[in-house]
Amino acid sequence: MKLHHLLICCFLLPANAAWVPSAGVEPQRVFEEARTDRLAGRYEDALVKHQWFFAHAHRLQPALGGVRVSFAMQDWVALSKVYPPASAALDAAAAEAAERARAGKDLPQSFHDAVALFEARKLHQQTRDLYVALYASHRDMALRAAAKVRHALVQSGDDALAAETARGMADYLDIESSHQRMLQAMSSAGLDDVHPWRIYISNAAALIAVLARHGRQAEADQIATRALGYTGDSARRATLEQARLGVLPTHR
Known part of the structure; x- marks a missing residue:
């Protein structure tokens, strides 16, 4: 990391922060340390690392963009509860x-x-x-x-x-493409695929259900058919089948 970038990173941290990034800090390591700190009860350090990761990870290591708004975000929320x-x-x-x-x-x-x-x-x-x-x-x-x-x-x-904002198949293709990118990001970071699949099913089912509920059944059926061919998981398929009937997933 260049010196001026390191100075900016440090400036954005709280003045009394117990942790400051070192030269050449690796975002992936900061993410992992934040989780370790939380589990060990080092909450102040964990928070500072979450803030730093959110502010800088996607710029320093673009491949972590998906991790930044999924696993890292979930960890930050978990920290907020304690x-x-x-x-x-x-x-x-x-x-x-x-x-x-x-x-x-x-x-x-x-x-x-x-x-x-x-x-x-x-x-x-x-x-x-x-x-x-x-x-x-x-x-x-x-x-x-x-x-x-x-x-x-x-x-x-x-x-x-x-x-009103549903673009039919164009929206679904965006959902599928985003899911594939996130799966790649999770794999590169050594993380499981639970979160990407949950987001994919939530977004796809919401689109299908909204179309079905607003007189666009043919589009809903077309998207549901493609989505059902995309996953063999029985629970996910059940959610998609319900969406075809206009039933929205109740959780994300």
């Missing part, structure tokens, strides 16, 4: 990302960051409100992002917007 400052830090990170997105800064990264921070804690209404703002100011970008927030739109009660 260490209140971690919860406040999640709130602050989400507020900052949402503010940048509303101001049109760093799009679409800022939007996706805010959504990841909201959805990790099932704050579906906040996701919906931010999406509405994006839809009003950057409609094309919002339509491309709809597949990743449709579950949140429905859970927040905005079934109409979930249907």
Whole structure:
């Protein structure tokens, strides 16, 4: 890592942080250490490492982009349940990302960051409100992002917007492609594939169910058929079959 980048990284950490990144720090190692610190009760160190990883991992090691908003996010949420400052830090990170997105800064990264921070804690209404703002100011970008927030739109009660922004097979292909990229990222990081599959099924089932519920059964059936051919897992297939009937998954 270049010296000026290291100095910036250190500047963004809390002044009383017990841990500071060393020159040449590896994001993957920081992620692993954050989990170890949490389990060992070193909560302050764990929090600082989560904040650093979220702020820098995707830039220093792009392949960890998926890990950053999945496993690392889940670990940060787990830390927040035993260490209140971690919860406040999640709130602050989400507020900052949402503010940048509303101001049109760093799009679409800022939007996706805010959504990841909201959805990790099932704050579906906040996701919906931010999406509405994006839809009003950057409609094309919002339509491309709809597949990743449709579950949140429905859970927040905005079934109409979930249907209005549905692009049918185009959305499904985005979901499938995103899932394949995340599987590759998890494999490279030595992590299991449970989270990527959960997100895939949630997004695909939400799309299929919304189409079925809004008079677009032929599209729902076409997507369901393709999705059923994509997985042989009986539980996942059952969720997709229910979605074909307009039944949405109740959890993510």
